[in-house]
């Protein structure tokens with residue numbers, strides 16, 4: 001792999017993603033690893049990320065110069081660039097000149113030939129790149145002098161040395177952030193480092209990922225049987241499809257239909273997903289059970305707890321049945337598939353143990369006597385890669401591109417008590433909103449669009465020649481990167497108008513459609 005050494009900024013994961021966009025496999029490792037530990041991972045190249053520290057700070061994470069003698073190509077970025085310069089004998093100074101945001105760098109300022117050609121000459125990192133380019137900077141210290149053996153490739157107003165390279169030792173560095181889209185040619189610079197600087201080939205493709213994971217799952221599982229909980233979401237679906245590819249009918253998927261899904265979703269899982277992937281599915285229709293448990297409850301937290309509790313119970317019963325059937329037939333169920341993704345692994349410290357605790361938690365704490373070993377075939381993947389793998393495996397597009405949908409489903413989108421009638425009303429309104437947003441081509445621009453039924457609120461309306469006394473529904477379209485923060489989406493008025501009139505014309509209980517224009521914070525995405 002290409003190892004991205006994380007110096008504690010938010011950029012390390014982004015760098016790893018960009019490297020993978022260049023079809024080269026990449027992993028994030030903490031800077032606390034020693035050089036032998038890093039080399040034990042057999043890195044094809046190393047990238048030292050940016051970080052919040054100043055190389056002068058007392059507790060500034062240092063770079064062991066040994067990393068530069070291992071014959072592995074290294075790229076330093078921002079803090080990593082300064083730490084590299086400093087470790088190899090260059091000078092880094094606190095000049096008081098901060099550069100933050102878009103900055104123009106001058107490539108090869110001393111290279112007459114390159115200037116005449118209006119692009120940089122020289123070595124791998126920036127050769128052929130435009131002479132002046134806009135990049136994204138964020139630093140207070142700057143490299144004043146490059147270490148011996150390095151050639152200065154670029155300068156900027158605040159950085160006498162803004163990029164350098166030592167072609168012989170294959171060491172490279174840049175002050176700016178190539179992983180950020182504001183660095184106009186950032187991805188090109190990263191790719192030049194990978195392909196020309198480190199001689200790597202772009203072989204990390206969905207097809208290869210599948211082949212690798214299929215082999216890994218087979219090795220892990222042997223002839224034991226495997227259970228997977230399917231929610232209809234992207235991650236569990238793709239994980240199941242991958243395991244199915246690896247061990248075929250040793251896998252049984254459990255789909256708990258809690259009756260809180262949107263129109264068509266249960267069918268999507270039961271019919272389309274099964275048809276496309278051939279997985280063996282055990283569907284548990286538990287709608288009545290959930291409705292009974294939710295009767296008379298309108299407090300949001302109580303609803304969530306009830307839904308979570310019932311879900312675990314139902315899943316557990318189904319898993320027990322599968323275990324019993326398998327044991328009767330002389331087999332053994334030992335494995336549970338989880339759709340854990342790479343960001344979860346990194347965020348929980350990257351260690352195996354930490355991530356497992358979190359995934360167990362995701363399943364919702366199965367009881368001790370149901371001990372499963374986890375199969376996590378998506379552990380190395382980012383969401384966009386999961387989608388690419390899913391498409392390659394033939395998972396239906398409607399599932400691969402499904403927007404996030406909360407586990408408690410429509411149960412937390414009915415403000416008030418959840419009843420079968422109210423679910424019908426909300427399903428009808430939601431289906432219309434989704435259809436129109438799709439028709440308008442907005443699915444990929446919008447993170448998700450909850451439709452919320454204000455079941456305890458009534459509003460007066462007029463329809464035909466009569467007065468109505470119905471309920472409002474709220475449209476909550478949001479745009480977001482990761483659901484931690486969000487902004488309300490500026491959906492075109494004509495699309496909103498169509499949604500509104502279709503809902504009020506066809507769903508008799510709803511006589512008003514309102515738009516939620518609150519960002520997050522202060523509002524959460526869901527209403528409950």
Ligand code: XMP
Nearest residue numbers: 404405406407408448483520524525526527
């Ligand atoms: P909030 O409402 O907290 O939602 O802004 C952030 C994201 O998480 C989803 N969400 C959930 N997902 N179980 C889930 O699996 C839940 O209980 C849950 N609650 C909220 C929400 O749809 C949004 O994408």
